[in-house]
Amino acid sequence: MRVPKEIGEAVVILLQPYTEHHLTVQDIEEMLVEKEFLPEPEQEKLLSRKEAAAALHVSVPTVDRMLQDGELVPCRVRGRVFIRQSDVDQILRGR
Helix, strand or coil, rough: CCCCHHHHHHHHHHHHHHHHCCCCCHHHHHHHHHHCCCCCHHHCEEEEEEHHHHHHHHHHHHHHHHHHHCCCCCCEEECEEEEEEEEEEEEEHHC
């Protein structure tokens, strides 16, 4: 799920008076994907630390520092650390 559960539930509650049918958090997520506010889940690519370093033109220790400082958000899969391609792209757009 892309939208945090609590946020999705709050949006559902806030929109109830303005909709004719009962919305769910999944409905909200689908609308956001449809309007391109959120990427489709299958489009999200995970990069290794080495791949992220190459894309950012920095060293792996620099990527590790960026993870530690919160500049990048780690995605852990079976003990390995990955970085979302979209997070790397966002940093590149900001340069």
